[in-house]
Amino acid sequence: MYHVKLKKLILILSLSMFGSCANVEYYDRETLSSPIMQFDADRTRNHVDEKIFQSIEGAAGGFGGSSGGGCGCS
């Protein structure tokens, strides 16, 4: 079921992101630069999250981490 959805999702996300033609000018980026808007604001929290979910679920990777390897689990 998820195999089919995956290809569709890649297509939809690609179109939605790169289809965005509007530029955000430098002087309009104050809000995007605030600390609570940063995707990678807490590296330690992301590190722990990624490791825990990878060890207890069959799925892994995508959020900047690789899917497998570097651990005793497969």
Place this chain on the structure above:
Amino acid sequence: MLLTNLVLFMAQQQDVGTGSVTFRLSALNREDSIGDGKGNPFLDEDLLVVQPLIMVDYQLAADLHLTADLSFDRVSAASVSRIGGDTGRQSGASGDFYVGLDTGLQYAATDTRTYDYKLSLSSEYDYKSVGLGSGISQEFNQGNTKVSLRLDGYYDIVKMIHFNGFEEDAGETRTSLALTIKAYQMLTPNLHSEFGVTQTQQNGFLSTAYNSVWMREALVGEDELSPGVATDELLPSSRSRTSVYGSLRQAVGDSAAVQLSGRIYSDDWGVGGVSLEPRFYYDFGDGYVARLRYRWYDQSAADYYSRDYFAQLPEFYTQDSDIGEFSSNTIGADFDWRTSDVTSWSTGVDLIQRSDNLDIYMVSFSFTYEF
């Protein structure tokens, strides 16, 4: 404040010789005992992990940034060492003590292009691993778009410690290669997004050496711990895994933000997984920030997973609940507070409720010092 943020955003670079060090302590607990209706009734899937973590960020030069993550895990699980003579009843996470070091170096070749390199080393009583990675990030469209491409490889050597405690002299190996393409896009002055695809190919020994499969005598009650025999888990020697994820973060007023993340995963073992995670952030001012999150996850079982095995085993077989079918709901809250210009603290709690009743509780506490 706005001007400061703007300057920070445009510079994206620390002063040479400055950095931060974060000490984090996390604990995770999952309770289980054989035959209590949780997870696999034939296997003990208890798990307690205490994980201290030290993370360092340091600006080595104007164009060089160093990161180093040193983590130790003290794991008490259904491991060979803990189970001892109770053969045939263990599975899940490994045990004892884990140590891992991830180092990264980012080199800003130009104002818009960055290269990064990663070296990972980790060791536990039953394996050793070395990983190498490299990537390139390029900004386009005056910084509105950023595209990253990276390749990571791991080489793991697994000690063959079987469920009955028998240890082979020679280890087995596995390799993992992961290619990730990631894109960042500003969408409006209040909304931006990330999107990534990771394709991973694993080859070699992909079973867990000490996982057993409990093969029962036929014609007994479904959950009865009937007589039977245990044997090693057996899984294919290759695995191709694809995961796609996306995140959108929207500012709500001056002090709040909401994020919606999702991931869809698929592999050629038949495991499929989808997750959705809304988050809410609120900045109270003066360094006080709260985060709330909910995560929904649904997973289909590997083709080789079965809860029950009787007289005859198929070509591949496992009873590891983590690649079985389940769904989970996670709720979590974090709170950060700053105590001076250079020190800050954070604490958080998460509860993972799984449909197979293998619920998990996590708490964490961290301290950051900037220098």
